[in-house]
Amino acid sequence: FPLRIVLHIALTVLFILSEFWISTSAPPHRRGLVLGIYATVLSLGFAAGPWLFAHLGSSGFRPFGVIIALVTLAAIPVLAARNESPSIASDGETSNFLRYIWLVPSATAAVLVFGAVETGGFALFPIYGSRIGYSEADAALLLTMIGLGNVLLQIPIGMISDRVSDRRYLLIACATVGLIGTVFMPFFAQNWHLMAALLFVWGGVVAAMYTIGLAHLGSQLSGHELASANAAFVLCYGVGMVLGPQAIGIGMDAFGPSGFGWSLGLFFAAYIALVAVRLVRKILL
Known part of the structure; x- marks a missing residue:
């Protein structure tokens, strides 16, 4: 047990520092592409x-x-x-890294939603699949389609993010695709091939919330602030991993198979509302 604790601490530090290094070293006009490559290799x-x-x-x-x-x-x-390796030297000011959760909320909320949807969706999709009539093998293949979309779509979406002036618009677009996908799941459930195509696109676009969120974080901060923000980013991902299975499980217990999509949709809807409010406020101010 103590060795497992040490292992998880080491892996967490590895994630924080590697993502900080990649974000810092990537050219600003190619940050989305570089992080898309990183996300693809990570998925593999x-x-x-x-x-x-x-x-x-x-x-x-x-x-x-x-x-x-x-x-x-x-x-x-x-x-x-x-x-x-980039320097993480501080300018002398110290602050709680948790404040970075609120400093770039469009990025940290994006990774929280992704952590919840990825972990909860993957953990409970076999149960959801069995309740809507899929065999265990068919449900497993659909999970593979989600993973395949994750691998193949990160680089193209990362390249698109390099061409937009404000990545928050792309983040809200990804969340909207995620929400629409959850709405259409019940209608596509009777046709395995349509469901597979839907989940391929859905899985890749939703996973891009991690990639684009990380790129958005890197475009807003630098130096030791970016390192601290990366720590907050990974923390939010962990929080999402805890919330996702619980929320989706409660939804399925309360509403049956429909609760799977409704619970996922709730995460996306909350994120869309958060980012939309911030974008409207920016336009008005």
Whole structure:
């Protein structure tokens, strides 16, 4: 148990610093593209983990040896580029990193929604699928379509984000697609192929809320402020991971299979309202 705590702390620090490094090093006019590549590689890594586990098993030294080898390989480019790492030096002012949640709320709320939808949706989709008549295999394939959309659409959407003056408009567009997708799920449920096409697009566009949110964060802050904001960003993702399964589970208990889409839609609707208010306020002021 203590080793698991150390592992999760190390992984959290790795996420914060790697995303800070990428955001800082990426050219401002190509930040969306670079972060799209990062999100694609990250998704491939998440997909490779279960595949490795299935083939290596969990007993003996072999799975641990393979992971040690992979971590060692991953450390090589980091060590090679150690002199290129950005500075996190503070200007002397200290502040609670939690304030960055409210400083760039369009980004931190986006990753909270993504964490809730991704974790809750993936965890409970097999149950939702079985309740609307899908076999376990068909539901698993639909989850694969979501993951495939996540992998294939991050780079194109990241490139689009580099061409907009205010990424908040693209974030609200992604949330709107997410909301519309949840509305159409019940109507597409009777046709597996239509559902697969819907979830492919839906999965990729919703996942872009993470990519674009990170790019928006990097465009608003720099230096030690960006490092602190990245910590707040990862914290919000973790909060979403906790809220998502609970909210969707409660929704399905209260309203049956329809509660799955309604719960997901509630997250998107709340985000759209938040960003819309901020955009309207900006226009009026």
